[in-house]
Amino acid sequence: MKTLKITLLTALLSLMVVSPVMAINLDKLREIKEKLKPLQPTSEQDEITLGKDVAANLLGAAPLVNDPALQTYVNKIGVWIALHTDRPGLPWRFGVLDTGSVNAFATPGGYVFLTRGMLLRMRDEAELAGVLAHEISHVVEKHALTTMRKGALAGMASDALSRNQPGYAKLVSAGTEIFARGLDKEDEYAADRMGVVLATRAGYDPYGLPAVLQTLSSINPKDDAVSLMFKTHPDSEKRLELVSNSMEGRFDEYVNQPKVEARFSSIIKSHIAIYKPVK
Numbered sequence: 001m002k003t004l005k006i007t008l009l010t011a012l013l014s015l016m017v018v019s020p021v022m023a024i025n026l027d028k029l030r031e032i033k034e035k036l037k038p039l040q041p042t043s044e045q046d047e048i049t050l051g052k053d054v055a056a057n058l059l060g061a062a063p064l065v066n067d068p069a070l071q072t073y074v075n076k077i078g079v080w081i082a083l084h085t086d087r088p089g090l091p092w093r094f095g096v097l098d099t100g101s102v103n104a105f106a107t108p109g110g111y112v113f114l115t116r117g118m119l120l121r122m123r124d125e126a127e128l129a130g131v132l133a134h135e136i137s138h139v140v141e142k143h144a145l146t147t148m149r150k151g152a153l154a155g156m157a158s159d160a161l162s163r164n165q166p167g168y169a170k171l172v173s174a175g176t177e178i179f180a181r182g183l184d185k186e187d188e189y190a191a192d193r194m195g196v197v198l199a200t201r202a203g204y205d206p207y208g209l210p211a212v213l214q215t216l217s218s219i220n221p222k223d224d225a226v227s228l229m230f231k232t233h234p235d236s237e238k239r240l241e242l243v244s245n246s247m248e249g250r251f252d253e254y255v256n257q258p259k260v261e262a263r264f265s266s267i268i269k270s271h272i273a274i275y276k277p278v279k
């Protein structure tokens with residue numbers, strides 16, 4: 001804070017030196033202040049708490065599928081991939097939401113969700129790994145966290161990031177809103193590229209995520225099941241094109257890594273046999 005005050009004072013003085021007779025332009029000063037406002041790094045604990053609170057809001061809209069075996073399976077795959085990232089120590093949690101709409105998302109701190117509608121459109125574990133790895137990449141790179149902070153903190157006096165700060169509720173609601181609006185397109189493309197690398201590093205066929213993008217691009221965009229997904233993500237064909245370009249020639253030696261079709265099909269089959277909607 002002290003440094004900020006000194007910097008502001010210096011900025012103010014320099015304006016006066018350049019043009020001593022000019023009336024001080026307050027808008028200009030506010031602009032400078034905004035630019036100089038230091039965005040303090042969020043502590044990992046605050047990131048986790050925030051992600052948990054946003055996840056709780058989102059879970060209010062769609063509950064988890066009541067199938068412990070399925071949830072355990074998805075968690076095992078997710079945690080295995082997360083262990084291959086730079087942030088293996090986050091409290092990673094993975095969940096399948098009980099909705100027919102096709103979507104996946106992640107909140108800060110390691111809370112990753114995909115919908116039953118999306119899971120049932122997959123053909124093997126490499127595809128599931130690809131989608132989870134895409135979401136894990138958003139968490140590792142703090143895409144949602146950065147977007148939330150930009151949105152909620154613009155114009156706020158303090159960097160309210162922990163539960164006991166006055167602006168915290170605003171941050172949580174901005175965080176929840178992101179999932180209705182979507183992330184930056186560039187963040188999505190980056191998560192596709194990184195997702196492919198992570199899934200490959202975890203031992204899966206690298207083409208799992210591209211295969212899911214192919215499936216998504218074949219769904220009629222007028223289908224209600226994909227409306228939110230398509231509203232919040234760049235065009236699937238464009239994503240497929242960009243991720244394929246970035247993969248070209250670099251993944252050839254990994255194409256024989258397993259897709260794990262048999263285990264995936266057997267889990268899905270058992271799930272369908274016992275499935276009862278939560279609501």
Ligand SMILES: [Zn+2]
Nearest residue numbers: 134138188191
């Ligand atoms: Zn994404």
